[in-house]
Amino acid sequence: MPPRNDPTARQQRLGSELRKLRERAGLTASAAGALLGADQARISNIEAGRVGISAARLRTLAGHYDCTDQVLIDALAAMAGGRGRFWWEEYRGVLPNGLLDLAELEHHAVKMRTGQTATLPGLFQTVDHSRALFQQAMPPLPPHEVEHRVSHRIKRQVVLHRDHLLDYTAVIHEAALRMQFGGRNATRAQLEHILALSERDNVTVLVLPFEAGVFPAPGQTIFYATGPVPQLDTVQIDEAHGPVFLDSAGKLETYRSILDRMEALALKPEKSRDFIRDIAQSL
Structure with a gap:
């Protein structure tokens, strides 16, 4: 071969x-x-x-x-073995390989953590919110690619709902929660969707409010996928050209520390839900 x-x-x-x-x-x-x-x-x-x-x-x-x-x-x-026929393979040749790699990473993770400053986690996004984001891509994406990216993003969310529950902790900065992608109604629906997800046993949502002050790695999107053994943990960060995957021991330790610090500064789960609810009701 x-x-x-x-x-x-x-x-x-x-x-x-x-x-x-x-x-x-x-x-x-x-x-x-x-x-x-x-x-x-x-x-x-x-x-x-x-x-x-x-x-x-x-x-x-x-x-x-x-x-x-x-x-x-x-x-x-x-x-080991072949690539397999997982759902994301239908997008091969249609979307950038990095997006498929991200779906594969999420599928095989045993635990996930993320820290988001300016955008909401892809696993939390509604169709309307996701579409509004992709429609603002630069250079502009053709309408058919926007829809492919939206459907791919929504299908990724199956990892939160499978029978074997996957623990997912998301620290979201207040700035990301207040951005009105798709307008007021779409934003309210998006926040209500996050509130519903936060009630799941395997999902923890923590809000990092403006008043928390400075925190490490501001502006950076961090996704940490825990592997079946520590040696196979992976960090994914967003760059202008697409997802970047890091796995050196030093990088893993750095990003674990950043996420630990962000979680320590964030509101507790119940107060985070109240915070999100207040923003939604103000729209």
Whole structure:
């Protein structure tokens, strides 16, 4: 099978973790290939996410790398294999790959946290709010792409409603709550939607009011996806060109600390609901 031209972020992450294991074992790609009955090019392609690897062969490699962390090996084995036919694949070639990677990250997360200053979390957005946002994109998006992005964003929200509940904590700054995307009625409906979600057992909404003062990383959108093992945690931040995914130990620690600080400064859940309710009633 020829190498993939467009490996997903998840496939690239699997390859990156295998490279880390190989390097810790002090093996070259050529030596690792020999142990697996393959050449250096195949190992390099696996580590770049361009070529897949079966769970069985991954476990064989981990054994050659003297990895004894069985929980990590099991988590990596679960990432192995083909891309699969998940719902976001219908958008491949239609939307930027980064948006599909984000949906895949959310799908496989075991816990999620976000900190938002100027926009509302995509997992909370209504159709009207989402459409108003995409209609203001620069450069302007054609109407059909706006609708594709809206439908993709709404379908992502299934992760909050599946049978196996996923804990999601969102810190939202007052500025984001007061922006009237789509007009007063759409904004009121959007805030009421957030209030309804905040009543779910797996959803925690915390408001960071103006009066809280300064806080770390103002203006930045932060999404932290907890993986099945700490080594597979991922941070996603928004850039002008699309989602950026970070997974170095230093970056993970930095963004965990930022979110911890934001949560400490925010109102408690019940007061946050009252705060959102007051804004909605004032519209």
